[in-house]
Amino acid sequence: MDTFLSKDEQVNEPRKKSKIALFGLAFTGSVAIGLSVVTASFVSPALRRICLPFVPATDNQIKNVLKLCNKCSSKNTLVDLGSGDGRIVHAASNHGYLATGYELNPWLVLYSKVYSSFNRIQNTNFQRMDLWKADLSKFDNIVIFGVADMMDELSVKLEKEMRADSRVLACRFDVQRWTPIEEIQDGIDSVWLYTKESFNKKK
Numbered sequence: 001m002d003t004f005l006s007k008d009e010q011v012n013e014p015r016k017k018s019k020i021a022l023f024g025l026a027f028t029g030s031v032a033i034g035l036s037v038v039t040a041s042f043v044s045p046a047l048r049r050i051c052l053p054f055v056p057a058t059d060n061q062i063k064n065v066l067k068l069c070n071k072c073s074s075k076n077t078l079v080d081l082g083s084g085d086g087r088i089v090h091a092a093s094n095h096g097y098l099a100t101g102y103e104l105n106p107w108l109v110l111y112s113k114v115y116s117s118f119n120r121i122q123n124t125n126f127q128r129m130d131l132w133k134a135d136l137s138k139f140d141n142i143v144i145f146g147v148a149d150m151m152d153e154l155s156v157k158l159e160k161e162m163r164a165d166s167r168v169l170a171c172r173f174d175v176q177r178w179t180p181i182e183e184i185q186d187g188i189d190s191v192w193l194y195t196k197e198s199f200n201k202k203k
């Protein structure tokens with residue numbers, strides 16, 4: 001015990017130190033729990049039946065998506081299935097589309113919404129939604145940057161739900177069961193455009 005301290009101070013000093021230790025413990029514990037909660041949202045896709053991780057679209061890929069979208073000017077709603085940080089939705093909105101992002105990861109949904117507000121991007125709508133449970137019948141353009149394993153299963157859902165005049169834009173991985181109406185072959189930035197006509201031309 002420090003001999004320069006008064007009797008009162010000598011009694012209170014250990015209490016102060018244990019309070020600081022408790023505060024330190026609570027703080028590091030909260031940070032650890034917070035980090036685990038955030039990272040769990042990014043790791044959990046790996047535990048799903050179909051693993052669809054967050055891999056953002058490249059600028060070139062977005063350019064190719066918009067190029068194919070713009071081929072049909074009268075269509076105005078767009079959904080990105082698994083919208084990640086919202087970059088396709090934001091770009092589509094800047095090109096005049098009423099753009100929706102369905103994303104499972106709540107932190108990416110939050111980020112996308114904050115980005116829209118900060119950059120005053122209008123006509124965007126981000127929702128925490130499982131793409132397998134989403135109603136796809138209300139969109140003119142349906143964008144998917146998925147993985148090869150999911151494209152067959154997704155095409156079955158699209159065949160049931162897609163409207164007669166809607167289009168599907170598949171990024172990086174095509175739908176093997178369908179024949180594209182148009183495509184931009186550009187390595188990992190390739191994009192395929194499908195309509196209902198594509199179903200009748202199954203390979």
Ligand SMILES: C[S@@+](CC[C@H](N)C(=O)[O-])C[C@H]1O[C@@H](n2cnc3c(N)ncnc32)[C@H](O)[C@@H]1O
Pocket residue numbers: 045052053054055056057080081082083084085086087088102103104105108129130131132145146
């Ligand atoms: C390859 S990333 C594409 C991100 C974005 N579309 C882009 O091009 O930048 C796939 C996204 O789908 C999300 N995802 C995975 N499974 C999902 C599901 N069942 N429903 C909705 N989103 C999902 C992931 O969290 C990830 O952000």
